[in-house]
Amino acid sequence: MAIEAPERTELAGREAEATPAHRSRVRLPAWLVALVGVALWWFVYSNLETAADWLTYSALGLAKQDPFASALAFFVFEVPKVLMLLVLIVFAVGIVRTFFTPERTRQILAGKRESVGNVLAAFLGIVTPFCSCSAVPLFIGFVESGVPLGVTLSFLIAAPMINEVAVVLLFGMVGPQVAGVYVGTGLLIAILCGWIMGRLKLERHVEPWVYEMEAGEALSEGERLRWADRVHAGRQAVREIVGRVWIYVVVGIAVGAGIHGYVPTGTMAAIMGRSAWWSVPVAVVLGVPMYSNAAGIVPIIQALIEKGASLGTALAFMMAVIALSLPEAVILRKVLRPRLLLTYFGVVALGIVFVGYLFNLLW
Amino acid sequence: MRIQVFGPGCAKCKQLEQNTRAAVQDLGLDVEVEKVEDVREMVKLRILSTPALAVDGQVKSTGKVLSVQEIKQYLSA
Numbered sequence: 001m002a003i004e005a006p007e008r009t010e011l012a013g014r015e016a017e018a019t020p021a022h023r024s025r026v027r028l029p030a031w032l033v034a035l036v037g038v039a040l041w042w043f044v045y046s047n048l049e050t051a052a053d054w055l056t057y058s059a060l061g062l063a064k065q066d067p068f069a070s071a072l073a074f075f076v077f078e079v080p081k082v083l084m085l086l087v088l089i090v091f092a093v094g095i096v097r098t099f100f101t102p103e104r105t106r107q108i109l110a111g112k113r114e115s116v117g118n119v120l121a122a123f124l125g126i127v128t129p130f131c132s133c134s135a136v137p138l139f140i141g142f143v144e145s146g147v148p149l150g151v152t153l154s155f156l157i158a159a160p161m162i163n164e165v166a167v168v169l170l171f172g173m174v175g176p177q178v179a180g181v182y183v184g185t186g187l188l189i190a191i192l193c194g195w196i197m198g199r200l201k202l203e204r205h206v207e208p209w210v211y212e213m214e215a216g217e218a219l220s221e222g223e224r225l226r227w228a229d230r231v232h233a234g235r236q237a238v239r240e241i242v243g244r245v246w247i248y249v250v251v252g253i254a255v256g257a258g259i260h261g262y263v264p265t266g267t268m269a270a271i272m273g274r275s276a277w278w279s280v281p282v283a284v285v286l287g288v289p290m291y292s293n294a295a296g297i298v299p300i301i302q303a304l305i306e307k308g309a310s311l312g313t314a315l316a317f318m319m320a321v322i323a324l325s326l327p328e329a330v331i332l333r334k335v336l337r338p339r340l341l342l343t344y345f346g347v348v349a350l351g352i353v354f355v356g357y358l359f360n361l362l363w
Numbered sequence: 364m365r366i367q368v369f370g371p372g373c374a375k376c377k378q379l380e381q382n383t384r385a386a387v388q389d390l391g392l393d394v395e396v397e398k399v400e401d402v403r404e405m406v407k408l409r410i411l412s413t414p415a416l417a418v419d420g421q422v423k424s425t426g427k428v429l430s431v432q433e434i435k436q437y438l439s440a
Contacts, residue, residue, distance in 0.1 A: 102411040102426065129426055133373035134412040136402050141411040213406050240428075331371075334402065 045084050052077035071261030078253045082172045086165065086242050086249070093164045094237025097129045098230040102138055109147045109155070114198050117151035122190035125158025126183075132160055132327070136334050140210050149206065150198020156332075157348055158190035161323035165245055166294030173256075173302040181359065182315060189319070189351040196347055205340035245295035252299030259303040269308030279313045280356035284349050287320025297321050316356030324348055366438070367397045369405050370414040378428045379414040386434035 052073050056062055062069035105128045109121055130138070135156060142152040162183055171179035225233075272279050301314050324345055333341055368383050370376025376398075383396050399405070408417060412426035416437065423437045 106411065129412070131373065131375060131412070131426075133371050133376070134426070136371070137405045137413060138411050140402065140406045141409070144406070209403070213403070236427075 041084065041088060045081065048081050048084075049077050067261040069261075071257040074260045075253055075257040078173065078257070079250055082169060082249055082253065083242070083246060085168050085172045086245070087238055089164055089168045090241045091234040091238050093127075094234035095230045096127055097237070098225055098233045100124065100127045100129070102128055102130070102134075102141070105155075106142055106145055106147065109142065109151055110145045112147075112151065114148055114150055115195065117148060118154040118191045118195045118198070121147075121151045121154040121194065122158040122187045125155045125190060126162045126187075128155075128159065130159040132331065135328070135331050139332070139335050140213060143206065143210060144213055148198055149203055150194045150196075152194075153197050153344065154190045154194025157193055157323060158187065160328070161190065161319060162186040163294055163322070165241065166298060166318075166322060169249070169294060169298035170301075173253075173298055174305060178305075178311065178315075181311075182318075185315070185355045185359075186319065186323075189323075189348065189355060193347045193351045197343060200343065202340045202343060205337040205343075207335050207337060210335050248295035249299070252296055256299040256303045259307065263303075263307055265306070266308045268304050272304060272309035272313045274310040274312075274360045279310075280316050280360065281353050283313050283317035283356065284320040284353050287317045288324045288345070288349060289326055290321045294322055310360050312356040312359030312361075315359060316352050319352045319355070320349065323352070364392065364394050364438075365397070365419050366394055367399050367417045368414060369399045369408070369410055369417065371400055371402070373413075375428050376414040379416065382429060382431045383416065383434050385431045386438060389431065390435060390438055392438065 055076055056069050056073040057064065060069075060072075062072070064070075105124045108124065109117055112120060139152060139156065142155070143149060167179050167183060170182055270276065272283070297318055301318050304317075305311060305314050329341060329345065332344070336344065366383060366387065368376065368380045370379065380396065380398050387394060387396055405413065405415070408415075408420070408422050410422060410425050414428060415425040416423045416429060416434065418437055424433075429437075
């Protein structure tokens with residue numbers, strides 16, 4: 001529902017431009033369409049669980065104790081819930097991102113002092129559109145225009161780790177607190193690890209050609225965007241991101257539903273529980289070479305936590321899988337010499353282990 | 364006219380390259396679409412995010428997959 005609204009705003013924008021007199025003919029004001037859309041979205045969203053239970057237990061007449069019924073109700077409830085959340089949030093983030101182009105972010109970060117710069121870079125890492133295949137041109141562009149190395153690394157850690165799909169899935173499937181914890185600790189790791197690597201003075205371990213690139217004026221700010229363009233960008237983000245990850249979400253939830261119905265509670269407690277002190281580093285070591293997108297990993301994390309894995313261990317595993325990966329290392333190797341690359345992976349992995357322990361202690 | 368698509372070879376970059384070729388064909392232009400994978404070339408043109416499209420050395424768009432329609436506008440302008 002939420003995506004219906006933009007179509008009209010866009011039309012309205014174009015018609016208004018072509019023939020101002022026709023504007024009165026345009027059906028409803030954009031804000032009203034958006035409001036009704038969100039209200040409808042909320043109505044459907046808040047009644048999903050009732051509908052799923054009704055379908056499973058009343059319409060199909062399955063018994064409450066039946067593990068298949070419990071798995072089915074879980075699946076029928078979670079899939080539309082998570083997909084609805086994804087559509088709404090990805091749309092909103094798509095709009096927000098039109099305000100933070102990489103060029104703009106670089107402008108903000110250039111010439112910032114290190115500590116302030118690290119904090120800013122981590123936050124900007126969340127809202128700046130970023131794809132890991134542009135990591136190299138972005139790294140060079142940042143470093144070359146005077147963004148300190150540590151600040152650039154803070155950005156490069158935060159950008160892939162705190163992505164909207166991971167946050168939405170955690171929010172919807174595990175709970176709002178865990179999603180909040182994930183964002184908070186992700187920022188903390190990005191800020192601290194970037195700052196530490198800045199202190200280590202590793203500039204000489206950047207491939208020399210990076211600094212030899214001729215520095216020049218940044219590209220001028222692109223054409224001014226109208227609201228219709230921003231809304232269009234939001235819709236495109238939904239089509240692109242939700243279109244890509246929905247299958248992982250459905251499969252992941254199906255696996256999660258199976259675990260939910262059949263695996264006895266407490267199975268994971270011995271291996272990934274709080275009492276097993278070695279579980280955090282092992283989770284991180286296992287997670288680093290694994291590469292999965294957020295959509296595939298969160299349903300598994302949810303199932304692990306439900307069956308007794310401790311929160312810190314599960315989060316550490318998830319962060320290691322999402323934030324550090326071999327393909328990323330290969331990409332970054334073009335600009336970072338082996339020693340800096342190893343330091344980067346080492347420091348971030350240690351940061352993740354630290355956060356894992358911290359949460360096992362506090363929770 | 365010189366048309367360049369910049370990108371290290373991820374899925375998005377390939378999509379932009381395809382769309383650009385489709386746009387060139389639709390407009391009946393007789394130019395080769397260049398695919399540039401060298402990062403140094405991207406840095407020279409101040410490209411921060413890929414995929415990017417440049418026409419006659421002028422960067423038209425960065426960080427997104429343009430539709431065939433959008434590319435046509437850049438090419439015929």
